[in-house]
Amino acid sequence: MTYSFPEEVLEHVFSFLTSQNDRNAASLVCxxxxxxxxxxxxxxxxxxxxxVNPRVLIRRFPEVKAVELKGKPHFADFNLVPEGWxxxxxxxxxxxxxxxxxxxxIRLKRMVVTDECLEIVSKAFRNxxxxxxxxxxxxxxxxxxxxxxxxxxxxxLDLRECEVEELSGHWLSHFPDSFTSLESLNIACLSxxxxxxxxxxxxxxxxxxxxxxxxxxxxxxxxxxxxQRAPQLADFGTGAYxxxxxxxxxxxxxxxxxxxxxxxxxxGFWDVVPAYLPAVFSVCSQLTYxxxxxxxxxxxxxxxxISQCHNLQRLVVLDYxxxxxxxxxxxxxxxxxxxxxxxxxxxxxxxxVLLTEEGLVSVSQGCSKxxxxxxxxxxxxxxxxxxxxxxxxxxxxxxLCILEPRAPDYLTFEPLDVGFGSxxxxxxxxxxxxxxxxxxxxxxxxxxxHAKKLDMLSVAFAGDSDLGLHHVLSGCESLRKLEIRxxxxxxxxxxANASKLLTMRSxxxxxxxxxxxxxxxxxxxxxxLNVEVIDERENLNLLPENAPVEKVYIYRTVSGQRLDMPxxxxxxGKDKNGVYNLSLCDKGL
Amino acid sequence: MMHLxxxxxxxxxxxxGCEADTALKVTGKRGYSQTVDLMLNLQTNDQxxxxxxxxxxxxxxxxxNKDPIKPPAKAQVxxxxxxxxxxxxVMAQKSNNEETEKVVAATAGGGSVAAFVKVSxxxxxxxxxxxxxxxxxxxxxxxxxxxxxxxxxxxDYGSQGMIDFMNESKLMDLLNSSEYVPSYEDKDGxxxxxxxxxxxxxxxSCKRLRIMKGxxxxxxxxxxxxxxxxxx
Numbered sequence: 001m002t003y004s005f006p007e008e009v010l011e012h013v014f015s016f017l018t019s020q021n022d023r024n025a026a027s028l029v030c031x032x033x034x035x036x037x038x039x040x041x042x043x044x045x046x047x048x049x050x051x052v053n054p055r056v057l058i059r060r061f062p063e064v065k066a067v068e069l070k071g072k073p074h075f076a077d078f079n080l081v082p083e084g085w086x087x088x089x090x091x092x093x094x095x096x097x098x099x100x101x102x103x104x105x106i107r108l109k110r111m112v113v114t115d116e117c118l119e120i121v122s123k124a125f126r127n128x129x130x131x132x133x134x135x136x137x138x139x140x141x142x143x144x145x146x147x148x149x150x151x152x153x154x155x156x157l158d159l160r161e162c163e164v165e166e167l168s169g170h171w172l173s174h175f176p177d178s179f180t181s182l183e184s185l186n187i188a189c190l191s192x193x194x195x196x197x198x199x200x201x202x203x204x205x206x207x208x209x210x211x212x213x214x215x216x217x218x219x220x221x222x223x224x225x226x227x228q229r230a231p232q233l234a235d236f237g238t239g240a241y242x243x244x245x246x247x248x249x250x251x252x253x254x255x256x257x258x259x260x261x262x263x264x265x266x267x268g269f270w271d272v273v274p275a276y277l278p279a280v281f282s283v284c285s286q287l288t289y290x291x292x293x294x295x296x297x298x299x300x301x302x303x304x305x306i307s308q309c310h311n312l313q314r315l316v317v318l319d320y321x322x323x324x325x326x327x328x329x330x331x332x333x334x335x336x337x338x339x340x341x342x343x344x345x346x347x348x349x350x351x352x353v354l355l356t357e358e359g360l361v362s363v364s365q366g367c368s369k370x371x372x373x374x375x376x377x378x379x380x381x382x383x384x385x386x387x388x389x390x391x392x393x394x395x396x397x398x399x400l401c402i403l404e405p406r407a408p409d410y411l412t413f414e415p416l417d418v419g420f421g422s423x424x425x426x427x428x429x430x431x432x433x434x435x436x437x438x439x440x441x442x443x444x445x446x447x448x449x450h451a452k453k454l455d456m457l458s459v460a461f462a463g464d465s466d467l468g469l470h471h472v473l474s475g476c477e478s479l480r481k482l483e484i485r486x487x488x489x490x491x492x493x494x495x496a497n498a499s500k501l502l503t504m505r506s507x508x509x510x511x512x513x514x515x516x517x518x519x520x521x522x523x524x525x526x527x528x529l530n531v532e533v534i535d536e537r538e539n540l541n542l543l544p545e546n547a548p549v550e551k552v553y554i555y556r557t558v559s560g561q562r563l564d565m566p567x568x569x570x571x572x573g574k575d576k577n578g579v580y581n582l583s584l585c586d587k588g589l
Numbered sequence: 590m591m592h593l594x595x596x597x598x599x600x601x602x603x604x605x606g607c608e609a610d611t612a613l614k615v616t617g618k619r620g621y622s623q624t625v626d627l628m629l630n631l632q633t634n635d636q637x638x639x640x641x642x643x644x645x646x647x648x649x650x651x652x653x654n655k656d657p658i659k660p661p662a663k664a665q666v667x668x669x670x671x672x673x674x675x676x677x678x679v680m681a682q683k684s685n686n687e688e689t690e691k692v693v694a695a696t697a698g699g700g701s702v703a704a705f706v707k708v709s710x711x712x713x714x715x716x717x718x719x720x721x722x723x724x725x726x727x728x729x730x731x732x733x734x735x736x737x738x739x740x741x742x743x744x745d746y747g748s749q750g751m752i753d754f755m756n757e758s759k760l761m762d763l764l765n766s767s768e769y770v771p772s773y774e775d776k777d778g779x780x781x782x783x784x785x786x787x788x789x790x791x792x793x794s795c796k797r798l799r800i801m802k803g804x805x806x807x808x809x810x811x812x813x814x815x816x817x818x819x820x821x
Contacts, residue, residue, distance in 0.1 A: 135673075245713060342672070342676065344680060
């Protein structure tokens with residue numbers, strides 16, 4: 001006896017499933033549900049653009065409205081992935097243009113986007129609404145001009161830390177006068193000046209504008225004009241926050257800010273002149289997000305602002321804040337969920353500021369809702385880490401960067417194994433961890449034993465042997481992303497845990513001891529994995545099998561070999577057709 | 590299962606210290622070629638650093654001076670620390686920055702003594718300080734001052750970076766303008782126009798800086814020109 005709901009009912013029920021994981025689970029129940037679900041899935045997330053290819057995607061999901069793709073591995077942010085490696089979005093855009101004329105949203109992270117891609121996007125999708133490019137590159141202001149000119153219904157244009165070839169600032173003027181649907185504009189990463197009058201007119205005719213993040217070139221004196229035109233703003237990023245000290249400029253700025261009753265997020269503040277900071281005091285108590293990470297001003301000035309931000313949930317700041325400033329955060333920002341402290345002078349060995357582990361301990365004590373930490377500092381101790389873990393067992397993301405590689409506990413000179421061990425043991429909900437400092441295999445033993453919910457782990461200059469890697473791969477049940485650099489991990493742990501790699505999105509290892517031979521073997525044995533050796537040296541064929549590769553990037557995939565690899569990328573253990581090659585006497589790569 | 594030897598701790602680069610894995614020998618040149626030769630000299634003189642954190646903080650900044658083993662400048666490891674390019678570029682633009690004032694460089698042992706002088710600008714509510722030793726030319730000083738006092742741009746210094754005092758009309762133009770002009774108090778207590786002497790001489794004789802409107806600086810000009818003529 002079979003019961004079946006009418007399709008419409010199933011579709012209606014599925015419409016309440018928003019998470020992709022839930023939808024994936026539902027589609028495994030039975031064939032009917034699989035078919036039903038795939039026809040009504042509107043939002044697609046592809047965490048690794050090489051895990052699947054466009055054809056596979058569009059064959060399964062014919063009615064997509066929103067796509068999110070990620071390209072390069074995370075370490076590309078730190079120049080570890082050579083130029084030209086990949087992550088080209090063009091083939092995807094071409095397929096989408098062919099099959100999804102009603103596509104509305106595209107979100108890309110670490111992908112190469114060309115002007116041609118942007119032009120296609122601007123013309124192929126009639127109802128295109130949202131374009132978010134995060135850490136992308138490959139396009140110029142011409143591409144932006146095409147988007148501005150042609151996307152009649154655009155709501156969001158968000159360029160987050162992209163590398164844009166800036167030919168002119170004129171692109172902004174391409175938004176037609178009839179264009180009024182803008183809700184969010186983020187051009188903070190651009191360095192060329194855009195026409196202020198065009199910007200002002202755009203803001204004036206965008207009644208739904210909620211987010212406006214300017215770039216550095218918009219002068220402080222002109223900001224009040226923009227704020228007056230858009231008092232409904234919820235998220236504002238200033239330009240350079242400096243001007244001649246003039247009372248008239250100050251008072252109009254102050255007035256403009258106080259008119260923004262809905263403002264909750266504030267950022268920008270390049271080149272900050274402290275005398276102008278009080279102009280934002282009136283909105284401080286409204287703020288839930290404050291980014292002062294370009295405000296190169298000293299602790300007292302920062303404290304004056306932060307001490308008024310009682311409702312702050314996310315704070316991004318430079319280490320100029322110092323321990324004293326973090327004490328203020330601990331006392332004032334009782335709702336704080338996320339703290340990010342960037343280094344002001346990362347390449348200088350000596351401390352230029354009085355920021356130590358104490359500041360972080362202080363915040364962990366005072367801010368009971370703190371979940372996420374990214375902290376750059378110059379010294380750390382096991383006792384501080386233990387305190388932090390006991391204060392904040394609710395941490396979900398803990399990223400600590402001690403600037404000097406392999407720096408030990410500065411009090412005892414011991415490794416920081418016990419400290420990080422305490423973090424993973426006490427913070428049972430931890431999903432993301434980045435470690436630094438002097439670490440032996442022992443810390444990996446702790447991680448393998450306790451970090452059961454860990455999803456992403458970043459490791460650098462740590463460990464003693466393959467045992468370290470083995471602990472992590474065999475113990476961390478939820479691990480999906482592992483990135484390792486400059487650690488003495490080699491073939492043994494990798495090959496022993498080959499099947500684990502199929503349960504993960506990706507593994508990155510650079511400057512480790514993984515050999516060519518092992519990569520080839522892994523690629524041969526595991527057809528579901530692409531084992532990419534990224535190595536820019538010449539004459540790789542002359543190196544022995546046991547020579548270590550420069551970099552290896554391993555990821556699960558259903559799409560077989562990539563077709564867009566540069567010559568320094570080799571997929572190991574598979575022949576040209578993507579079929580694995582069992583010939584062990586084949587020395588070719 | 591754990592090889593205790595492998596977990597033996599040594600403060601130093603893997604392969605350099607206690608146990609050397611054979612794999613390391615094969616790759617010895619390669620594996621860590623990118624990393625800095627770290628001299629973890631913490632075991633040398635840091636017995637003196639007490640567990641009192643306050644002491645440590647103070648010692649931090651003067652450590653440089655007492656410790657002869659410490660490497661002078663850090664060679665950069667690729668991609669470390671993990672700071673993204675955009676942020677690196679933005680911070681790098683704050684070169685010759687006022688933040689160096691925080692470092693207690695004035696107590697430096699070997700190496701050049703810093704030359705901090707107060708800088709005031711007419712109309713600015715606060716004074717600043719610059720270390721003249723950080724710059725090598727008037728242009729660099731000009732750039733740094735421009736960053737501190739955003740409305741300040743120095744006049745044209747010409748190719749040699751010195752105001753052409755022999756050209757009276759040029760000088761008068763500058764002094765009649767509403768542009769700001771830097772002046773300095775020299776060792777004799779006289780207030781001079783910046784740019785009249787070679788850079789090194791200026792660094793040695795400058796006691797404080799004052800950035801004033803060109804029109805206010807007119808009174809300095811004749812004295813400046815007289816002094817210059819005496820020297821030439």
